[in-house]
Amino acid sequence: MEKKDDSTFKFTSVDLLVFAWDKRMQLIIVSFFAAVVSIILSFRITELYKSTVVLFPAPSTSVSKYLMTSQYAGTQGLLAFGEEEESEQLLQVLNSDEIRSRIIKKYDLLHHYDIKDNAKYKRTLLYKKYNSQINYKRTKYRSVIIEVLDHDPDTAALIANDIAAFVDTVINRIKRERALKALQLVEKEYYNLARQIQSAEDSLAALRRLGVFDYQSQSEVLSDAYARAITDRKYDAAKTIQNKLGILAKYGGPYYSINLSLEFEKEKLSDLKAKYAEAKVDAEEVLPQKYVVNSAFPAERKSYPKKSLIVLQSTLGTFIFAYIVLLLIHLILNRKKQEN
Secondary structure, three states: OOOOOHHHOOOOHHHHHHHHHHOHHHHHHHHHHHHHHHHHHHHHOOOEEEEEEEEEEOOOOOHHHHHOOHHHOOOOOOOOOOOHHHHHHHHHHHOOHHHHHHHHHHHOHHHHOOOOOOOOOHHHHHHHHHHHHEEEEEOOOOOEEEEEEEOOHHHHHHHHHHHHHHHHHHHHHHHHHHHHHHHHHHHHHHHHHHHHHHHHHHHHHHHHHOOOOOHHHHHHHHHHHHHHHHHOOOHHHHHHHHHHHHHHHHHHHHHHHHHHHHHHHHHHHHHHHHHHHHHHHHHHOOOOOEEEEEOOOOOOOOOEOOHHHHHHHHHHHHHHHHHHHHHHHHHHHHHHHHHO
């Protein structure tokens, strides 16, 4: 093949291919060494195994709303999968400091990741390693995937399953704290109202012992009886009836007011009792906050590194870089030659 004159290099595909052919030995040697080095380095990279958990969020509605309220009677809504909002909330919980701290403490990840105790930024290094090997992502089906990479396949599976389990712990703790506050408020109001009702009933009982039962009907009956006694000149009986009318006049009004207020307070107590029962269910009962579709298991094959891909990428990248360098050198020398 007739060698192409340097001055005619025009960056056409033919010129580029001819240049690569002319420099083939240099490119082959450089690429060969790059392949050897990448093979050696790939075997020194720590092999990582991946374990995965797939789960769906549960609806965020309280238990009592579906089990104790007639409007939501039944468990159909309670057993449904969560919507997009619940998926986002689940991701926030998975990324919480509480779950991260629990996993780090349980598996002693500081030493598991070979981070020295006297490292200057050991916490930063630990969190960076944690975030690089433990990932969460949401799918288009509203499920959430937990992916854990580790050099020990058993540890990777255990961490993934524990993270899924800690979701219930964290969410139930958050909900229980709020539910307990609500329970305390409702309980206090319920028992205060119950004591008020008991006091009102004691007052009514005292008034009944005085002979006051029903102000309106009693006053009508006693007035008729008093009139008949006067007509029949039964003055002793009339005096007795008059005394009763005096007692009724004195205590009839309070009896009527207490009795009317008592009916209202009993209705209010009935509503508070229902709310108290709901708050107690929310504070004491614990339900799973997610549906686990696939649990993690120890992987049989490594997921990282892909040695063949590393070697291919390194070799190809070195070949392209070497070609560009040789081309630049060629152009610079050609320009100097033309200037001379």
